[in-house]
Amino acid sequence: MPDFPYARLRRRPDVEAANLQAYDATDALLVGRALESGVPGHEIAVIGDAYGAITLPLTDAGLTGIRVHQDLATGRRALALNAEELGLAGFSPHELDGSLLDGARLVLLQLPKALAELEEIADAVARWAAADVVLVAGGRVKHMTLAQNDVLGRSFARVQPQRAERKSRLIVATEPRAVPAQPPYPVRAHHEGLVLVAHGGAFAGAKLDIGTRVLLDVLAELPGSSPASVRTVVDLGCGTGALAVSAAIAHAGARVVATDRSAAAVASARATAEANGLADRIEVTHDDAGSRIPDASVDVVLLNPPFHLGSSVHTGAATRLFEAAARMLRPGGELLTVFNSALAYRPELTALIGPTEQLRRTPKFTVTRSIRR
Numbered sequence: 082m083p084d085f086p087y088a089r090l091r092r093r094p095d096v097e098a099a100n101l102q103a104y105d106a107t108d109a110l111l112v113g114r115a116l117e118s119g120v121p122g123h124e125i126a127v128i129g130d131a132y133g134a135i136t137l138p139l140t141d142a143g144l145t146g147i148r149v150h151q152d153l154a155t156g157r158r159a160l161a162l163n164a165e166e167l168g169l170a171g172f173s174p175h176e177l178d179g180s181l182l183d184g185a186r187l188v189l190l191q192l193p194k195a196l197a198e199l200e201e202i203a204d205a206v207a208r209w210a211a212a213d214v215v216l217v218a219g220g221r222v223k224h225m226t227l228a229q230n231d232v233l234g235r236s237f238a239r240v241q242p243q244r245a246e247r248k249s250r251l252i253v254a255t256e257p258r259a260v261p262a263q264p265p266y267p268v269r270a271h272h273e274g275l276v277l278v279a280h281g282g283a284f285a286g287a288k289l290d291i292g293t294r295v296l297l298d299v300l301a302e303l304p305g306s307s308p309a310s311v312r313t314v315v316d317l318g319c320g321t322g323a324l325a326v327s328a329a330i331a332h333a334g335a336r337v338v339a340t341d342r343s344a345a346a347v348a349s350a351r352a353t354a355e356a357n358g359l360a361d362r363i364e365v366t367h368d369d370a371g372s373r374i375p376d377a378s379v380d381v382v383l384l385n386p387p388f389h390l391g392s393s394v395h396t397g398a399a400t401r402l403f404e405a406a407a408r409m410l411r412p413g414g415e416l417l418t419v420f421n422s423a424l425a426y427r428p429e430l431t432a433l434i435g436p437t438e439q440l441r442r443t444p445k446f447t448v449t450r451s452i453r454r
């Protein structure tokens with residue numbers, strides 16, 4: 082393990098709990114590999130650094146000019162805060178684009194969960210990095226699959242899994258293949274009255290999630306508030322933006338804000354708004370739990386909350402979004418939410434927001450409306 086105070090790294094503003102760490106053995110393996118390689122910092126790109134446990138040990142070892150892409154707004158903030166606390170600099174944040182990868186000779190990647198996200202990243206590295214780039218991708222053995230090697234193999238001629246160490250494994254991909262003229266993402270799909278556009282990392286891809294569909298059905302049948310009284314609608318955790326699009330159509334006079342902590346979701350929701358001819362009606366923001374939306378300024382919040390946090394099932398992520406909805410709703414404003422029926426969020430919604438009624442319950446999903454007290 083490189084000599085670095087990993088235990089001082091924190092996850093905030095992401096959920097912090099005794100069973101949730103800000104680093105894992107994969108981070109240390111990736112750092113060790115980079116330090117051995119002798120590649121200078123300005124030729125290194127880091128992708129998927131959760132809270133800084135890859136980037137900061139490298140800058141601590143004296144490397145500078147490291148380019149970093151993190152999907153989550155929370156991860157970006159945590160990296161900045163951890164860097165500040167440890168007095169470290171020497172890196173710059175980037176989106177997943179040419180500015181991140183141009184001329185990169187070493188790319189360090191924490192493997193994403195979704196194969197689509199990996200496919201988009203592998204294509205980006207093959208497309209933009211140097212011809213002799215070495216992509217080192219790592220993960221926890223229990224979360225790794227052979228399909229990941231296959232996906233890497235579409236963009237790289239050589240894919241070499243390494244021996245597992247401390248329950249983590251690195252895969253080294255080299256010899257980038259010629260890339261297709263069009264990147265594989267974003268993809269798009271048509272649903273009744275709606276086009277969804279999705280980057281690899283967006284929840285549910287270009288499909289309409291079944292929970293989202295149940296919420297949309299309920300919204301379509303609601304007698305509804307008069308459009309004039311609904312001036313601001315927020316799609317909180319917007320993913321590809323299906324709820325935002327339906328809100329913009331249902332409330333022609335309202336301002337719609339779609340917000341997500343994932344950059345892939347934000348890029349997808351922007352493209353979805355555009356594909357539905359609603360780019361001028363929907364404002365899309367990359368933010369943690371809509372933190373930049375003023376208190377008590379919103380009439381309606383639409384929410385299909387996450388219930389998986391990384392790979393551990395943890396409902397803290399949904400609670401943060403309920404609290405955010407409570408903060409941004411004006412008194413009398415409404416939160417409409419859909420969740421897995423097994424989760425029984427109603428008492429929590431009543432405590433955090435206000436009186437909560439069940440609008441629909443299927444064996445799988447429950448839709449509720451909470452009125453801000």
Ligand SMILES: C[S@@+](CC[C@H](N)C(=O)[O-])C[C@H]1O[C@@H](n2cnc3c(N)ncnc32)[C@H](O)[C@@H]1O
Nearest residue numbers: 284293318319320341342343369370385386387
């Ligand atoms: C279950 S998906 C729903 C996506 C979309 N609203 C839909 O219905 O298809 C939950 C979304 O919440 C986002 N999310 C989770 N925690 C968040 C947070 N703290 N702030 C903003 N977005 C968050 C995730 O990135 C994901 O896109």
